Each structure stands twice: as structure tokens, then as C-alpha cells.
Amino acid sequence: MTRDSHTDDGSTDDQPRPDDTANDANRSPSPLRSDGGTDAAGADNVALDPWGSSTIADYRKLFEQFGIEEFDEVLPAVPNPHYLMRRGVIFGHRDYRPVADAMREDEPFAALSGFMPTGDPHIGHKMVFDEIIWHQQQGGDAYGLIADLEAHAARGLTWEEIDEHARSYVLSLLALGFDPEEGELYRQSENRPLQDLAFELGAKTNFSELQAIYDFDGETDVSHMQSVVTQMADILYPQLDEPKPTVIPVGPDQDPHMRLARDLAARMRYFGVTEAFASFELEPEERPIVAEAYQTLQEIIGDEHDIRCIDAAVFLDEGKEAVDPSNRDNYPKRKLLGTESDPERSVKNKLYNAGKEPLRPRTRIYDRNATDAAFEGLIEAVDGEKRVYDEHVDAFDLDAAEADRLAREVELDNGGYGFVPPSSIYHRFMTGLTGGKMSSSIPASHISLLDDPEDGYDKVKSATTGGRSTAEEQREKGGKADECPVYELYAYLLAGEDDAFAEEVYEECVGGERLCGGCKEQAAELMESFLEEHQEKRAEWEAKLDDLDIEFDSDRKRA
Numbered sequence: 155m156t157r158d159s160h161t162d163d164g165s166t167d168d169q170p171r172p173d174d175t176a177n178d179a180n181r182s183p184s185p186l187r188s189d190g191g192t193d194a195a196g197a198d199n200v201a202l203d204p205w206g207s208s209t210i211a212d213y214r215k216l217f218e219q220f221g222i223e224e225f226d227e228v229l230p231a232v233p234n235p236h237y238l239m240r241r242g243v244i245f246g247h248r249d250y251r252p253v254a255d256a257m258r259e260d261e262p263f264a265a266l267s268g269f270m271p272t273g274d275p276h277i278g279h280k281m282v283f284d285e286i287i288w289h290q291q292q293g294g295d296a297y298g299l300i301a302d303l304e305a306h307a308a309r310g311l312t313w314e315e316i317d318e319h320a321r322s323y324v325l326s327l328l329a330l331g332f333d334p335e336e337g338e339l340y341r342q343s344e345n346r347p348l349q350d351l352a353f354e355l356g357a358k359t360n361f362s363e364l365q366a367i368y369d370f371d372g373e374t375d376v377s378h379m380q381s382v383v384t385q386m387a388d389i390l391y392p393q394l395d396e397p398k399p400t401v402i403p404v405g406p407d408q409d410p411h412m413r414l415a416r417d418l419a420a421r422m423r424y425f426g427v428t429e430a431f432a433s434f435e436l437e438p439e440e441r442p443i444v445a446e447a448y449q450t451l452q453e454i455i456g457d458e459h460d461i462r463c464i465d466a467a468v469f470l471d472e473g474k475e476a477v478d479p480s481n482r483d484n485y486p487k488r489k490l491l492g493t494e495s496d497p498e499r500s501v502k503n504k505l506y507n508a509g510k511e512p513l514r515p516r517t518r519i520y521d522r523n524a525t526d527a528a529f530e531g532l533i534e535a536v537d538g539e540k541r542v543y544d545e546h547v548d549a550f551d552l553d554a555a556e557a558d559r560l561a562r563e564v565e566l567d568n569g570g571y572g573f574v575p576p577s578s579i580y581h582r583f584m585t586g587l588t589g590g591k592m593s594s595s596i597p598a599s600h601i602s603l604l605d606d607p608e609d610g611y612d613k614v615k616s617a618t619t620g621g622r623s624t625a626e627e628q629r630e631k632g633g634k635a636d637e638c639p640v641y642e643l644y645a646y647l648l649a650g651e652d653d654a655f656a657e658e659v660y661e662e663c664v665g666g667e668r669l670c671g672g673c674k675e676q677a678a679e680l681m682e683s684f685l686e687e688h689q690e691k692r693a694e695w696e697a698k699l700d701d702l703d704i705e706f707d708s709d710r711k712r713a
């Protein structure tokens with residue numbers, strides 16, 4: 155597995171995996187900031203490892219290194235954003251816009267996340283539970299799944315342990331407001347359609363790829379690999395009935411899974427859509443060169459039906475003056491030798507080779523995995539002027555978005571899945587109450603949703619703070635709320651919807667009006683009542699659990 159230099163013994167095996175934020179000097183989950191963190195010297199390497207213990211010293215690096223986008227950029231598109239979004243706790247996303255659009259326009263969308271039942275659910279998991287529930291309340295189809303196959307394969311838990319923890323995760327999810335009538339809860343091991351989908355996705359995934367993404371090697375067992383395709387199936391499961399934008403709320407350690415899932419969603423499609431200008435294919439970096447040449451030629455030649463590939467080749471090679479459609483036979487015959495890595499040259503070569511073939515912008519729908527019947531269906535479905543080739547259809551009267559809709563329709567009519575690439579949102583990991591990493595193996599560092607409320611109170615009371623060494627200094631300089639795990643508790647959980655309250659704590663702290671003793675007392679009391687209330691609700695659901703369609707007694711043999 156990809157491990158970075160901060161990797162420890164891997165003892166934190168819950169998801170979301172809390173990280174060590176000790177290096178992250180200025181991290182600010184304050185309601186006022188949501189820039190995804192600031193630089194931390196000497197923390198250049200970010201490794202995202204779903205089964206290791208990812209240490210994320212600098213969230214901003216995730217944008218540059220992995221192409222995760224900043225959540226702030228889509229925030230304005232989200233109707234009534236969740237407080238974790240407003241406060242920058244949800245800091246990043248991949249392709250969340252289609253989900254936000256669907257939400258605003260009352261179109262179907264879904265949210266799904268999964269939990270490895272490796273221990274008790276804790277306040278880190280609560281964030282993800284809340285994210286699923288919030289999307290459900292915004293009108294989405296919601297799914298919560300227990301990743302029991304993964305827990306067994308990748309963590310070696312016994313089925314007895316898994317059953318017990320699975321039950322507990324489900325109870326907390328329900329207690330926090332998940333509506334099981336509207337949404338779906340499942341265990342990977344019990345879900346046959348899911349496993350069938352995993353099998354199909356496995357047929358499109360090979361070992362080299364898993365090696366590259368997860369650092370798997372010859373020692374990796376097959377069930378671990380199977381748990382990967384199972385997760386791919388989880389991520390696409392909400393689209394089994396009908397393709398729809400789907401968001402997967404997770405910690406950034408799960409991003410490698412998202413990249414593979416997005417790739418597989420595309421690989422399963424019958425057709426792809428690109429833009430072309432002639433029968434040959436263009437690379438993305440070549441397209442703008444041809445587009446520009448085409449535009450200039452329109453000015454020179456006028457009649458768009460009389461622009462030929464060779465005109466563009468000559469134009470790019472020798473300039474405007476050399477273009478003379480009435481004299482094409484005297485154009486130089488050329489083949490430019492040379493580097494494929496230079497798009498200018500490869501474009502000219504393609505254009506010279508195509509000779510007098512007309513140059514005209516078109517939308518290309520190409521065959522990826524289509525059956526013959528589906529390809530026939532596509533040909534028929536394309537309206538207006540079209541050209542049919544062995545492996546693609548060029549449409550002259552459809553734009554890319556229309557072509558995409560049409561291609562999906564034909565795919566669905568012919569029995570395909572038509573998957574929309576799944577989206578994701580990423581939240582920051584909480585700092586441990588003892589300062590470093592929040593770890594399930596250090597009880598004082600985290601608060602389990604099953605902790606006795608009084609223990610929860612005590613843990614908060616003895617938490618590390620961002621306070622100064624004396625009350626006097628604190629009054630003078632203010633506390634360091636940005637480095638304070640107690641402030642994080644307010645922002646991530648205790649202040650709930652109340653932004654003004656979170657902001658007040660922050661401002662009072664940094665302004666020196668708030669002292670840690672009282673601040674912790676207030677947080678501890680809030681934590682105690684949160685746990686009391688949560689556990690009461692769990693108890694209520696306990697009584698109703700049998701009515702739900704989910705099994706907590708695996709009759710599996712020990713293996």
C-alpha cells in the first residue's frame with residue numbers, strides 16, 4: 155500500500171480515519187474560514203491510503219496533487235447548505251455540481267456511504283451519518299451500507315465482531331435521523347444485486363490497475379481485491395434502477411476509490427461522446443488548434459462546406475497567405491516527421507493525411523462497449539445530418555450535451571446501465587481530544603457514540619486546548635481556537651446548526667474573553683446531553699430494529 159512517512163502502525167482503522175494534525179499549524183475550522191488549511195513546513199507528501207492511516211498535514215495539497223476541487227467553489231450552487239459545508243469542514247469535492255443542480259431542480263439524486271464495522275461508531279462517523287441524512291432530507295435517495303466483506307477481508311474481523319458492530323452503526327444512523335422507509339440500509343454480504351454488479355465491474359478491472367492505485371502486490375489476497383470491486387459496486391448501486399447524480403460523502407483517504415469508481419462508470423458505458431472535425435480522432439490538446447484554424451478558414455474561404463483538411467494543414471504550416479482553395483492541387487505534399495508529443499505537428503500530420511476530406515465540426519458518438527443492436531439503435535436515433543463509420547457516428551446537428559443524453563437513452567433501451575460518474579464530498583478529520591490523532595485505540599482521544607455520557611463529559615473536560623499558559627496571557631493574547639480540539643467539537647458537532655454560536659465561541663476565544671475552563675465546561679455539558687439524547691434514541695430504535703429488513707446474525711463458519 156502507498157504509505158507516507160507519517161504512517162504509524164495502522165491502528166486507526168475506522169472510517170473516517172482521523173489524522174494527525176500536529177503539523178498543521180494554522181488549520182482553521184472556524185466559521186470564518188474554509189480554505190482547506192494552510193501550509194505546514196516539511197509535509198509535502200500526501201498519501202491517500204484507504205487501509206493505512208492517512209496523515210493529512212495539508213488539505214490544500216489534495217487539490218494540487220489529486221485534483222480534488224475546493225468545496226467553496228460549488229457552495230453557492232447548494233440550496234440550504236449543511237453546516238459542515240458552511241464551516242469548511244467539508245472542504246473538497248469531485249463533481250458535486252450535478253448533485254447540487256439536481257437538488258435545486260428537484261431532479262432525482264442519491265447519496266451513499268459505507269462503514270467498516272471495525273469498532274464502535276464515534277463522533278467522526280457522526281459527520282458522515284449526518285451528511286447522508288442531510289441529503290435524504292434534501293430529497294435524495296439515501297443509502298447507508300455496512301462494509302462487512304471489507305472488514306472481514308481487509309481487517310480480518312470475525313463475523314461475530316462484525317455483527318455486533320454492524321448493529322451499532324445502524325442504530326446510530328437511525329438515531330441521528332436516517333429514515334429507513336425512504337432510504338436503504340444494507341450489508342455487503344447480504345446484498346445479491348450488489349455482488350452481481352461487483353462481478354461485472356470486476357470484469358473491467360485488472361490487477362495492474364489495483365497495483366497502481368492501491369499498491370497491491372503478489373501477496374495481496376483475492377478477497378481484499380474483491381472488497382475493492384464490492385466498494386465500486388456500492389458506489390454505483392444507487393444507479394441500478396436509473397442513472398442519477400450520486401454523492402459519496404467520505405474522508406479524503408477514500409479518494410483513490412472514487413477515482414477508480416468514476417473511471418469504471420465511464421468504462422461500463424456503451425458510448426462515448428467527443429468533438430471532432432473530420433474522420434480522424436483528435437487528442438484533447440489538439441482540438442483547440444483545429445478549432446482555431448477552422449475559424450480562420452471560415453473567414454478566408456467563407457463557405458463552410460468547402461473547407462478541406464488540407465487547407466487547414468497548409469494554413470497551420472505556411473500561414474494564411476498560402477491558403478488557396480482554387481489551387482489545392484498545387485499545395486505542397488508533405489508529411490511532417492516528428493514528435494507525437496508536439497500537438498502542433500501531429501495535428502498538421504493528421505490534416506495533411508486527410509487531404510481533401512471536408513473539415514467540419516461535428517459531435518462524435520463512439521462505440522465503447524455497445525452491442526450491435528445498440529449501435530444500430532444509435533444510428534437510427536441520431537437526428538439530422540450524420541455520417542456512420544464502423545466504430546462511431548458523427549452527428550452534425552447535435553451538440554455534445556444532446557448527444558450525451560441520446561447515447562444514454564439508447565444504452566438504457568438496450569439493457570445497459572448508463573451510469574453517471576459518481577461524485578464525492580470530503581470532510582476534514584477531527585483532531586484527537588488529546589492533541590494528536592483521533593484514534594480508536596486511544597480511548598481518551600475520541601468520543602464513542604456509545605460512551606457513557608459522564609465519560610464523554612470527562613473526556614472533554616480533560617481535552618487539550620489551544621489556550622495560553624495563564625489566564626492573564628489568554629486575556630491578553632487570546633486563545634488559539636484554530637489549534638483547539640475543543641473549538642473543533644463546537645464547530646463540527648456541538649454548535650449544530652447555530653452558526654452564530656460557533657462564531658461567538660471563536661471570536662470570544664481569539665479575543666481573549668473566553669477562558670478554557672469555562673469553555674470546556676460548556677462543551678462538556680453539551681457533549682453529555684448530546685450523548686444522553688443520542689443513546690435514548692438508539693434505545694428506541696433498538697426496539698424497532700427487528701422490523702427492518704437487515705440481518706445481524708451471520709450464520710457463517712469461522713474461516
Ligand code: TRP
Pocket residue numbers: 168169170204266267268269270299301304384385388389402403404408
Ligand atoms: N472503504 C470504506 C471504509 O474504509 C467503507 C466503504 C465500503 C464505503 N463501501 C463504501 C465508503 C462505499 C463509501 C462508499 O471505511
Ligand code: SF4
Pocket residue numbers: 619620621633634635638639640641659663664668669670671673674
Ligand atoms: Fe479552545 Fe475554548 Fe480554550 Fe479557546 S477558550 S482555546 S476554544 S478551549
